[in-house]
Amino acid sequence: MKKMKIKIDDTEIEVREGQTILDAARIAGIEIPTLCHSDGIEPYSSCMVCMVRDKKRNNFIPSCTALVQEGMDIDASGEEVIALRKKAVTLLLSEHRAECEAQCRVVCPMGYNIPLMNRLLIAGEYDEAAELIRSEMKGGELNCINCKAFCVNACRRKRIDTPVSIRNIRIFLSRNLPETPKYEVSPLYSENDVRKRFASRIGALDATEQLEWLKECPDKVVRHEEIAGFKEAAEEAASCMHCDCRASSGCRLRELAEMFSIKDPRGKFINTPVIKKINHKTGLVFENAKCIKCGLCVRAVADSTDEPALCFINRGFVSMISEPLTVEFDDIPALVAKKCVEVCPTGALAFFNENNGT
Ligand code: SF4
Ligand code: SF4
Ligand code: SF4
Ligand code: FES
Structure with missing residues (x-):
């Protein structure tokens, strides 16, 4: 499979075509939180907790499904990214009618x-x-x-x-x-x-x-x-x-x-x-x-x-x-x-x- 290079948080990573941004981040030891993702199960992107920013296009994408592309430059830890992840978790909690403790x-x-x-x-x-x-x-x-x-x-x-x-x-x-x-x-x-x-x-x-x-x-x-x-x-x-x-x-x-x-x-x-x-x-x-x-x-x-x-x-x-x-x-x-x-x-x-x- 074709090899390519992308950047996540200014770290250059060699990846293969078909891998996701989440895969690439893991190769480089960069932690991206996930919730609806589980290794070995087809990803579906429903929670939006794994969002990252494509710096070149200036748009936000879910790293568990977005595939790597040659020359990508990804922000996986900036303020806007963290704010978006927080919002995603808050939204889920706002319809979560349950108690963690009795x-x-x-x-x-x-x-x-x-x-x-x-x-x-x-x-x-x-x-x-x-x-x-x-x-x-x-x-x-x-x-x-x-x-x-x-x-x-x-x-x-x-x-x-x-x-x-x-x-x-x-x-x-x-x-x-x-x-x-x-x-x-x-x-x-x-x-x-x-x-x-x-x-x-x-x-x-x-x-x-x-x-x-x-x-x-x-x-x-x-x-x-x-x-x-x-x-x-x-x-x-x-x-x-x-x-x-x-x-x-x-x-x-x-x-x-x-x-x-x-x-x-x-x-x-x-x-x-x-x-x-x-x-x-x-x-x-x-x-x-x-x-x-x-x-x-x-x-x-x-x-x-x-x-x-x-x-x-x-x-x-x-x-x-x-x-x-x-x-x-x-x-x-x-x-x-x-x-x-x-x-x-x-x-x-x-x-x-x-x-x-x-
Ligand atoms: S949170 Fe709901 S949809 Fe997800 S695995 Fe549990 S029961 Fe299924
Ligand atoms: S109520 Fe249970 S499922 Fe909901 S946040 Fe607390 S521990 Fe998790
Ligand atoms: S003992 Fe009472 S408050 Fe505690 S979990 Fe059971 S029903 Fe709920
Ligand atoms: S982990 Fe839920 S959208 Fe990626």
Whole structure:
């Protein structure tokens, strides 16, 4: 293939015809942020986070799809380029009706990872749940014992019926730790980071959207205010609606917001509906309001023989990721679900018990 030379940020780079500007930047060790790009998947340029400026033409182009041309002179780090990337991330966040952290964790003075504890209990991983508590106790006493239970007060479940009995579950677990540590279970990041990190906010939810959150709970939950055993703890944990984000420690969108020091935009486009879909066979969870419509999940399985795969339905603003209209979300097979979760750059696609810190 024909070789040529281009410049990125005044560095001369030898490239081959057919390579993208992003490829060229990587050869030279120049970092260009990306969001909707994943190596090995056909690029589609939807997020505009990888924009660069063609200095000769004075126009902006997405580096993940724009091909190199002989003599190109590219600005990949100037002020205008950074401003455009920031704008792209801000736009995505303005229709992102989701919370990186659950309210129960945000108000906890210790930043204890309550949703993670609930997921471990629901999965029947009692020892792991107890080990999470042990690691959060850091060799001292559990703060919950002397706390006014801010978490219970903030729990979103109280808008449906009664809050999850978080404090009592935690105290029970702290008194029933395995004698010797069996597993290492991490709360994923420290209490300081819970408040310091970028946090997307969901804004007001209407009554229908509130019910979408309930989809994560079994139809019938057995509630226990007092917790006398692991079974009761797990039954009570099942009433948790998982209003945190399973991608909170690895979300690319969150990382980019932090990289560009972006605050969550005030006021969100209310036309991004909060819709949840649960695949009861594979545990795949789809949350529409966390989806940036990058299409990676669609393209990742485009050549796969495992049917049915995910696709876009509707057009324009109301387009969304969905199962094909002729099947149910439960019909998305395990292999497709796995590939889609792997490539999703946000928490829009995850497995129910994912992010369990074990
Ligand atoms: S998808 Fe990312 S930005 Fe959105 S709520 Fe989850 S962690 Fe936060
Ligand atoms: S429903 Fe679950 S995740 Fe949400 S605030 Fe209550 S305990 Fe936390
Ligand atoms: S579900 Fe994830 S991978 Fe699929 S379009 Fe949305 S953000 Fe992209
Ligand atoms: S990474 Fe290039 S447009 Fe999204």
